[in-house]
Amino acid sequence: MAGTGLFAEILDGEHVYKYYADGEWKKSTSGKTVAIINPTTRKTQYKVQACSQEEVNKVMDLAKTAQKSWAKTPLWKRAELLHKAAAILKEHKAPIAECLVKEIAKPAKDSVTEVVRSGDLVSYTAEEGVRILGEGKFLIPLGVVLAIPPFNYPVNLAVSKIAPALIAGNSIVLKPPTQGAVSCLHMVHCFHLAGFPKGLVNCVTGKGSEIGDFLTMHPGVNCISFTGGDTGIAISKKAGMIPLQMELGGKDACIVLEDADLDLVAANIIKGGFSYSGQRCTAVKVVLVMESVADSLVEKVKAKVAKLTVGPPEDDCDITPVVSESSANYIEGLVKDAKEKGATFCQEYKREGNLIWPLLLDNVRPDMRIAWEEPFGPVLPVLRINSVEEGIHHCNASNFGLQGCVFTKDINKAMLISDAMETGTVQINSAPARGPDHFPFQGIKDSGIGSQGITNSINMMTKVKTTVINLPTPSYTMG
Numbered sequence: 001m002a003g004t005g006l007f008a009e010i011l012d013g014e015h016v017y018k019y020y021a022d023g024e025w026k027k028s029t030s031g032k033t034v035a036i037i038n039p040t041t042r043k044t045q046y047k048v049q050a051c052s053q054e055e056v057n058k059v060m061d062l063a064k065t066a067q068k069s070w071a072k073t074p075l076w077k078r079a080e081l082l083h084k085a086a087a088i089l090k091e092h093k094a095p096i097a098e099c100l101v102k103e104i105a106k107p108a109k110d111s112v113t114e115v116v117r118s119g120d121l122v123s124y125t126a127e128e129g130v131r132i133l134g135e136g137k138f139l140i141p142l143g144v145v146l147a148i149p150p151f152n153y154p155v156n157l158a159v160s161k162i163a164p165a166l167i168a169g170n171s172i173v174l175k176p177p178t179q180g181a182v183s184c185l186h187m188v189h190c191f192h193l194a195g196f197p198k199g200l201v202n203c204v205t206g207k208g209s210e211i212g213d214f215l216t217m218h219p220g221v222n223c224i225s226f227t228g229g230d231t232g233i234a235i236s237k238k239a240g241m242i243p244l245q246m247e248l249g250g251k252d253a254c255i256v257l258e259d260a261d262l263d264l265v266a267a268n269i270i271k272g273g274f275s276y277s278g279q280r281c282t283a284v285k286v287v288l289v290m291e292s293v294a295d296s297l298v299e300k301v302k303a304k305v306a307k308l309t310v311g312p313p314e315d316d317c318d319i320t321p322v323v324s325e326s327s328a329n330y331i332e333g334l335v336k337d338a339k340e341k342g343a344t345f346c347q348e349y350k351r352e353g354n355l356i357w358p359l360l361l362d363n364v365r366p367d368m369r370i371a372w373e374e375p376f377g378p379v380l381p382v383l384r385i386n387s388v389e390e391g392i393h394h395c396n397a398s399n400f401g402l403q404g405c406v407f408t409k410d411i412n413k414a415m416l417i418s419d420a421m422e423t424g425t426v427q428i429n430s431a432p433a434r435g436p437d438h439f440p441f442q443g444i445k446d447s448g449i450g451s452q453g454i455t456n457s458i459n460m461m462t463k464v465k466t467t468v469i470n471l472p473t474p475s476y477t478m479g
């Protein structure tokens with residue numbers, strides 16, 4: 001169970017969790033806590049420390065000192081500790097998954113998968129790091145990496161920043177999302193148990209809106225790796241002269257041509273649009289289908305939507321409550337706007353608390369907000385198009401450019417459409433997806449800066465350093 005056994009040390013009283021700095025679990029001197037609301041019960045499930053700015057300053061100093069000696073730690077030793085952390089993480093998947101269920105209402109099975117996949121990612125990063133950093137290039141670490149993951153994959157998107165930073169010789173200050181903070185604290189404890197040096201891995205908690213700017217503008221930070229929504233755009237404008245890795249929102253389009261295998265498309269729309277209730281950056285967020293096959297596709301998707309189970313994450317339902325009341329209200333606003341402007345509702349709109357029943361909206365037009373905005377919920381708009389160009393135009397008119405997908409049996413057409421789509425990745429005949437973890441993953445426009453993926457993150461968190469010995473007499477010259 002969360003906060004018990006090996007994890008008892010991270011608790012401060014019932015359901016109140018400590019923060020982690022200098023290799024120790026601590027209570028904030030602010031005396032304040034931040035409540036974490038269970039999206040299903042809408043009651044306070046846990047509390048975390050509201051760290052003060054002085055505490056953040058201290059953490060930055062400690063992280064800087066610890067990083068200096070970590071950079072001199074042999075690569076094999078860094079990898080060994082990461083493998084150890086990965087094993088502990090996987091061994092203790094159950095209590096961490098339990099936190100994911102309670103904090104972000106992720107279905108129970110998917111929660112376990114997130115933790116296991118995270119352990120695998122840490123090991124993979126250790127392996128890849130030994131290869132990349134062992135090539136003999138003059139690569140040095142950046143220093144202190146500030147890692148800020150979003151609520152929807154708090155553990156996975158934290159380790160996808162922590163592991164590359166550590167293998168490359170950096171230290172870490174993690175600022176977890178509020179919903180997902182306790183899952184992250186349990187994950188950090190696995191790194192603690194693995195025996196990383198004091199001050200190397202730190203986790204400060206508090207409201208993003210309160211300590212966020214202080215952290216991202218802190219002079220002690222040498223790199224920011226952020227995943228989330230528009231907050232990332234604001235951060236990139238405020239941050240100083242440091243490398244930024246920004247993985248932000250998306251409005252992934254699914255373009256369906258006349259010759260597509262409609263059963264395959266329908267299955268991918270369901271998986272891509274509705275898994276984790278649509279709360280995935282790479283969820284299918286708009287379907288652009290050729291008018292001649294639209295009726296048939298909508299019928300097939302409708303039939304599959306009817307089979308989705310709706311309920312609590314503990315029961316492993318397909319559709320679970322969205323993360324917060326404000327998120328549910330936002331989704332409802334998009335639905336109402338579409339209703340007023342004449343979209344066809346394939347199901348009746350239904351909501352109880354944060355739980356929203358899956359909804360397919362047909363005949364959506366470009367004047368509706370849902371055609372452009374990211375609902376981050378189980379509501380999917382269908383726009384009927386009369387030409388491929390119209391589909392590409394809609395995709396490219398978006399301010400987002402994360403991923404997209406195209407369904408057709410004509411590979412030549414698919415490649416041309418992929419080339420024309422202004423997105424970081426295009427999937428042909430499959431829904432968008434971040435994984436596998438070694439794949440490069442990037443968004444353009446408002447969807448991001450830089451590229452993630454194990455290799456890309458390691459490279460991004462290092463820098464080339466050149467030292468030139470100038471001899472009194474030239475030995476040889478290259479240019």
Ligand SMILES: NC(=O)c1ccc[n+]([C@@H]2O[C@H](COP(=O)([O-])OP(=O)(O)OC[C@H]3O[C@@H](n4cnc5c(N)ncnc54)[C@H](O)[C@@H]3O)[C@@H](O)[C@H]2O)c1
Pocket residue numbers: 148149150151152153175176177178207208209211212213216227228229230231232235247248249250280281282374376402443447448
């Ligand atoms: N491209 C990707 O890889 C990817 C992956 C997952 C989610 N996302 C996106 O994330 C969004 C959903 O996640 P979210 O609601 O957690 O996003 P969010 O932007 O609201 O929050 C992300 C993180 O930023 C923190 N934060 C808030 N204010 C801050 C500030 N002023 N300074 C520093 N940090 C601050 C939050 O506490 C959280 O940890 C969606 O838009 C989704 O598309 C993108």
